[in-house]
Amino acid sequence: MHEQASYEITTPHPWSPPPATAARPVILPADVPPGVDWVTLPNGVRTLAYTHPAPAQPIPLTAPQPIPAWAKTTALLAPTVGVGIGAAGIGLSYAAPGLIAMSHALWSAAALVVAAVIAVPVLIRTARRAVTGSSSGVGGSTTHITQNITATGLFGRANGTINNH
Template sequence: MHETTAYEITTPRPWTRPPATATQPVILPADIPPGFGWVTLPNGVRTLAYTHPTPAPPIPVTPAQPIPAWAKTTALLAPTVGGGIAAAGIGLSYAAPGLIAMSHALWSAAALVVAAVTAAPLLLRGARRAATGSGGRGAGAATHITQNITATGLFGRANGTINHR
């Protein structure tokens, strides 16, 4: 059947303080590893023991703030504006030869207008001299009109005379 084994029953001895002559190792505070600390037991003995680390204070979480409407609008318009600028650049690159030709034509037209404005009085003066003859007073002598205007004060009434000669 069953074998029975005999066990010796002992009672624990009460704890006694070590003799004063025993030498205890000296541990400096810098030598204590993290997570351990000095603990005083209920019987008054101080010893090193594992200590639970104090939990770090929780970081306050700020509630999510809504995105402003102007930021959303700007974010939505940025690609559109960029695409428009890119399209304009491509269009200008295709239109560059025509734009260069038009700029040359505009400069030519401006030069023609300046030449016409400069030459018109010279041509009219030459035509008038040819009609009057050698530049003296002949049958086609011009009438001179003089006008004298006088006014008194800044806002005074103006009076004038016209003379035909």
């Protein structure tokens, strides 16, 4: 069926330092990667080995500080302001039709004022011509006023005459 592979069991040889005649590689400190350092083994041999970093100093715990009064006030005030803004929005949504009607009424009133400012002087001028023209019976009379002003020099006194014809 199925054959099992056989393995040869060997015993490890004890470690022995290399002979003195063998060339040992020279490693500069700059070539040593992080996390590796020179260590001395119990038998006195110095070699490179992985080292564990020094444990970080624990952060000293400080006593809990009380919460400032302004932070408490702000925390309590935030929901109140939010609810107030929400209520104002709901109120404006209910008042929107009335506000629209009032804005139309204000525009109509402004248009009426502008029309009155333009129309009233025109009506007064028309009424005055009708009254002045009908009293003479000939279509109205015109008055000519002539004014002559004379002055001598830059700062001289001005003299004038007015003639009614």
